[in-house]
Amino acid sequence: MTGETDPSAPVHDSGPTGRDAAPEAHRTGRRRRGEQLMVPRATFDSYYGRPIIKAPAWEARDIAGYFFLGGLAGAGSVLAAAHQATGAPRTATALKITSLGSVGLATAALIHDLGVPSRFTHMLRVIKPTSPMSVGSWLLAVYGPLAGAAAASALSGRARRAGAAATAAAAVLGPAVATYTAVLAADTAVPAWHGAHRELPYVFAGSALTAASGAALALGPRRETGAARLTALLGAAGEAAADHAMRQRLGTVASTLREGRAGRLLRTARALTAGGVALGLWSGRSRAAGVLAGTALLAGSACTRFGVFAAGIASAEDPAHTVGPQRARMAERARMAERAQAAERASEAD
Amino acid sequence: MTETHGGPSGERGTAGRPDPAADTGHPEPPPRVGFFTDTSVCIGCKACEVACKEWNALPADGFSLSAMSYDNTEGLGASTWRHVAFVEQTVPDTAPTAVPSPEGRTELGLSPVERAGGSAGGEQTEAEETPGSKIRWLMSSDVCKHCTHAACLDVCPTGALFRTEFGTVVVQDDICNGCGYCVPACPYGVIEQRPDDGRAFKCTMCYDRLGAGMEPACAKACPTESIQFGPLDELRERAALRVDALHEAGVPDARLYGHDPDDGVGGDGAFFLLLDEPEVYGLPPDPQVPTRDLGRMWRHAAGAGLALAGAVAAATATLAAARKGRA
Numbered sequence: 199m200t201g202e203t204d205p206s207a208p209v210h211d212s213g214p215t216g217r218d219a220a221p222e223a224h225r226t227g228r229r230r231r232g233e234q235l236m237v238p239r240a241t242f243d244s245y246y247g248r249p250i251i252k253a254p255a256w257e258a259r260d261i262a263g264y265f266f267l268g269g270l271a272g273a274g275s276v277l278a279a280a281h282q283a284t285g286a287p288r289t290a291t292a293l294k295i296t297s298l299g300s301v302g303l304a305t306a307a308l309i310h311d312l313g314v315p316s317r318f319t320h321m322l323r324v325i326k327p328t329s330p331m332s333v334g335s336w337l338l339a340v341y342g343p344l345a346g347a348a349a350a351s352a353l354s355g356r357a358r359r360a361g362a363a364a365t366a367a368a369a370v371l372g373p374a375v376a377t378y379t380a381v382l383a384a385d386t387a388v389p390a391w392h393g394a395h396r397e398l399p400y401v402f403a404g405s406a407l408t409a410a411s412g413a414a415l416a417l418g419p420r421r422e423t424g425a426a427r428l429t430a431l432l433g434a435a436g437e438a439a440a441d442h443a444m445r446q447r448l449g450t451v452a453s454t455l456r457e458g459r460a461g462r463l464l465r466t467a468r469a470l471t472a473g474g475v476a477l478g479l480w481s482g483r484s485r486a487a488g489v490l491a492g493t494a495l496l497a498g499s500a501c502t503r504f505g506v507f508a509a510g511i512a513s514a515e516d517p518a519h520t521v522g523p524q525r526a527r528m529a530e531r532a533r534m535a536e537r538a539q540a541a542e543r544a545s546e547a548d
Numbered sequence: 549m550t551e552t553h554g555g556p557s558g559e560r561g562t563a564g565r566p567d568p569a570a571d572t573g574h575p576e577p578p579p580r581v582g583f584f585t586d587t588s589v590c591i592g593c594k595a596c597e598v599a600c601k602e603w604n605a606l607p608a609d610g611f612s613l614s615a616m617s618y619d620n621t622e623g624l625g626a627s628t629w630r631h632v633a634f635v636e637q638t639v640p641d642t643a644p645t646a647v648p649s650p651e652g653r654t655e656l657g658l659s660p661v662e663r664a665g666g667s668a669g670g671e672q673t674e675a676e677e678t679p680g681s682k683i684r685w686l687m688s689s690d691v692c693k694h695c696t697h698a699a700c701l702d703v704c705p706t707g708a709l710f711r712t713e714f715g716t717v718v719v720q721d722d723i724c725n726g727c728g729y730c731v732p733a734c735p736y737g738v739i740e741q742r743p744d745d746g747r748a749f750k751c752t753m754c755y756d757r758l759g760a761g762m763e764p765a766c767a768k769a770c771p772t773e774s775i776q777f778g779p780l781d782e783l784r785e786r787a788a789l790r791v792d793a794l795h796e797a798g799v800p801d802a803r804l805y806g807h808d809p810d811d812g813v814g815g816d817g818a819f820f821l822l823l824d825e826p827e828v829y830g831l832p833p834d835p836q837v838p839t840r841d842l843g844r845m846w847r848h849a850a851g852a853g854l855a856l857a858g859a860v861a862a863a864t865a866t867l868a869a870a871r872k873g874r875a
């Protein structure tokens with residue numbers, strides 16, 4: 199990358215009355231004629247340091263909570279079906295109830311965020327494939343009753359056939375419920391979310407699987423925890439790998455995942471998840487270990503979602519994270535065009 | 549009001565489609581209209597802000613001083629649909645001192661470039677006038693861009709945001725449910741929710757006035773014709789001439805912004821002539837509609853979902869094999 203746009207450089211104000219810029223920033227700014235030629239432009243202009251895009255006004259508790267609960271519910275349905283199929287009915291039932299509870303709470307969180315509950319019906323007014331929120335609302339409208347039927351049948355022991363069908367159908371929709379929220383976040387101009395639009399679904403899938411595995415470890419009987427121990431490990435490993443890829447992809451914007459509230463949450467998430475996976479290994483011998491491991495995994499998953507949410511807000515609030523990647527993209531395009539031109543000239547000369 | 553639910557405007561990449569109204573399903577729409585905001589003649593009088601507030605009966609923003617030059621509005625928002633940016637900057641002495649006004653137009657007293665410490669209030673600012681440099685003001689009236697590929701419209705789950713027959717983008721406030729998705733989707737940070745009721749609001753390009761054959765209130769009020777309203781094609785031609793004229797007159801930094809149908813949003817219905825980099829005015833240098841990557845996002849979500857299911861299947865299979873081995 200040329201020095202023309204170093205995205206790591208702090209934003210400085212073009213106006214001398216800017217709030218944040220130190221006086222030095224103005225002197226090193228590109229407006230100094232003499233220096234302009236010698237040192238590459240190392241700062242961005244901004245309008246008094248104000249953000250360019252608007253951060254969502256969503257409450258973290260509602261929306262990050264919704265991401266977490268959706269993941270727990272969706273992955274829980276998959277795990278429930280697996281436990282059902284492999285002769286671990288008590289864990290399966292516990293997971294079905296967890297999924298129903300989570301999807302219920304998730305819907306409540308969504309409705310709470312709208313402010314006026316009656317407005318929720320507008321969500322199902324149209325089906326819009328271009329809107330992940332519309333797709334998600336319809337997904338929940340189908341998945342919710344299925345999760346409900348699966349849990350009701352397991353609890354009451356009635357309508358076993360229908361219960362099994364609902365369990366299977368919920369397991370089919372479960373992965374979509376767990377991962378569509380990543381698309382919902384990524385389909386915005388928020389730099390940390392959109393920039394990671396390829397990796398975020400895998401982060402969310404891994405995090406969802408660790409959460410559901412946590413629920414299985416915490417709620418299932420000792421001798422049924424074998425599968426969840428493994429899925430916790432796989433989920434955590436997948437999440438860690440995706441998280442690494444996401445940071446690589448984000449470049450300078452990845453600082454929003456390291457710093458501040460987001461950084462603290464994501465470090466906590468990592469520790470809780472690793473601890474939960476390790477402790478889970480003893481869940482076959484000790485019920486207490488299972489409960490502790492499960493709780494840690496659930497908390498870790500929640501911290502991941504709240505951390506990613508906080509990083510998004512931080513990236514939206516700093517104009518450097520909007521300008522930096524865009525300037526880099528423009529520089530890249532200019533380089534490509536130059537190369538194409540050079541190639542053309544070369545072929546003409548031949 | 550004709551309502552359409554906004555096709556996948558971003559999905560097909562950035563190939564400019566000249567007529568978004570027809571594309572959304574309006575039969576025989578009138579020509580697409582827009583704004584050309586020529587910031588080189590803006591005097592920062594804020595007549596547009598006031599006219600917009602009045603015509604659209606927008607609530608007040610409260611009385612606060614921002615300490616940002618002469619700009620106390622700070623940015624576009626739910627109740628500010630025109631915002632006049634007021635940039636105070638130190639430039640080399642060699643920068644052009646006067647931007648010629650378009651032919652046949654009355655030149656108003658306050659040109660965008662003023663000597664520091666002059667009668668224009670230089671003493672009150674902290675602006676630095678070092679040897680070889682001077683202070684200049686840039687003013688620009690910002691507004692919703694009425695994008696060809698509008699992210700706000702794409703992501704709105706209720707269909708509250710729709711494409712009008714004029715090719716503009718409007719929110720229907722009786723449909724909006726306050727989900728707030730459009731807010732982070734807009735690559736320009738235009739649309740916003742009102743904190744008191746949660747619903748989203750933005751510039752309608754005076755949809756009601758357009759329907760009655762009138763021009764939007766801001767364009768009507770602008771005393772310097774910095775805000776020009778008309779069919780987008782005509783405006784683009786006029787803008788190209790103006791930017792050429794400025795280049796010839798020795799203003800090499802003059803550039804158009806948002807005029808290109810091949811840019812990341814398919815071109816703006818409201819585009820600008822700027823005298824510096826877009827970010828100086830608080831505009832993104834290379835905006836892209838996030839939905840253009842939606843197909844890829846769904847594919848990765850599907851891949852991640854399959855991986856999740858696969859992990860569970862693998863774990864159960866491993867367990868079953870281990871049990872069998874033990875039995």
Ligand code: SF4
Pocket residue numbers: 692693694695698699700701717733734735736737738739750
């Ligand atoms: S500028 Fe933002 S609010 Fe206006 S049409 Fe484009 S995406 Fe929508």
Ligand code: SF4
Pocket residue numbers: 700703704705706707708709719723724725726727728729730731747748
């Ligand atoms: S806040 Fe209103 S206009 Fe914006 S996306 Fe939601 S329903 Fe649509």
